[in-house]
Amino acid sequence: MKNQPKKIAVLTSGGDAPGMNAALRAVVRASVFYGIECFAIHQGYQGLIDNEFELMNARSVNNIINKGGTIIKSARCLEFRTPEGRKKAYNNIKNGGIEALVVIGGDGSFTGAMIFQNEFNFPVIGIPGTIDNDIYGTRYTLGYDTAINTVVEAIDKIRDTASSHNRLFFVEVMGRDAGHIALNSGIGAGAEEILIPEENLGLERLLESLKKSEKSGKSSSIVVIAEGDKTGKNVFEIASYVEKNLPYYEVRVSVLGHMQRGGAPSCFDRVLASRMGVFAIESIIEGKSNSMVGVIDDKMVLTPLKKAIKGKSKINTNLIKVSDILSI
Structure with missing residues (x-):
């Protein structure tokens, strides 16, 4: 913990998923617990470019664990796909003194995060938020x-x-x-x-x-x-x-x-989001980067972003057999 960052930022990107707010809450409160300032970036990567940062505290995320969607909004950002857009985002984040970024989203969001990390050697941790459950490196994604x-x-x-x-x-x-x-x-x-x-x-x-x-x-x-x-x-x-x-x-x-x-996240998604948010902050404190947090065999794990994006989540083939048997 000797290189613990003083400031981090968090954003939600891509399609919204139930549990994103619960994950945001966990990231903010875990940051406060460990003495780190946490900034929420509004409108996803677009907010990173437009410098829409908001300093959060433990009370900023009151009463959101039960809410669907994302209170800090999500948006598509074509500008972030360009080197010029990412450079603008990097300048904003460095001028704000932010030392690490948490991205809550799916494979498209993680692709942007991975490119950003590779270009600027900037610490990034991903939290998988997508209802499709289609990301490698975790048994469950938020919202599924x-x-x-x-x-x-x-x-x-x-x-x-x-x-x-x-x-x-x-x-x-x-x-x-x-x-x-x-x-x-x-x-x-x-x-x-x-x-x-x-x-x-x-x-x-x-x-x-x-x-x-x-x-x-x-x-x-x-x-x-x-x-x-x-x-x-x-x-x-x-x-x-x-x-x-x-x-x-x-x-x-x-x-x-x-x-x-839509809809309020299930208890399972609220607990999963809480675990992932805390683990994301603890991973940053330990100096981990360019990885996605996940849960496998009920244990929190890290998977490189590249592997999470390129890997294929596997369908449970036994369930296909179960479906065939029970449909008679």
């Missing part, structure tokens, strides 16, 4: 648990309508590159079929499965589809194809969209 619970609650309500009207519902959830939300919420909500980017189920197998469901006496079904499903069709094209080939089904489509990002 809340998102799947939001999806399950929505599907439960859709099933009431499906059962009442003998309908087949296609429910599209987020997950362009990873099927964690679709697979886990689909099993949790009792979906008959689940389509994810990691597995190419194929439309013919989907038809066969739905035919079996109908013959077994099911009068209604739920199919959960990740937006990045490998069939190459969007949810409306898939629904139209099924409707043409299985005319006895009354088909409906529900796209859950950004409702999956």
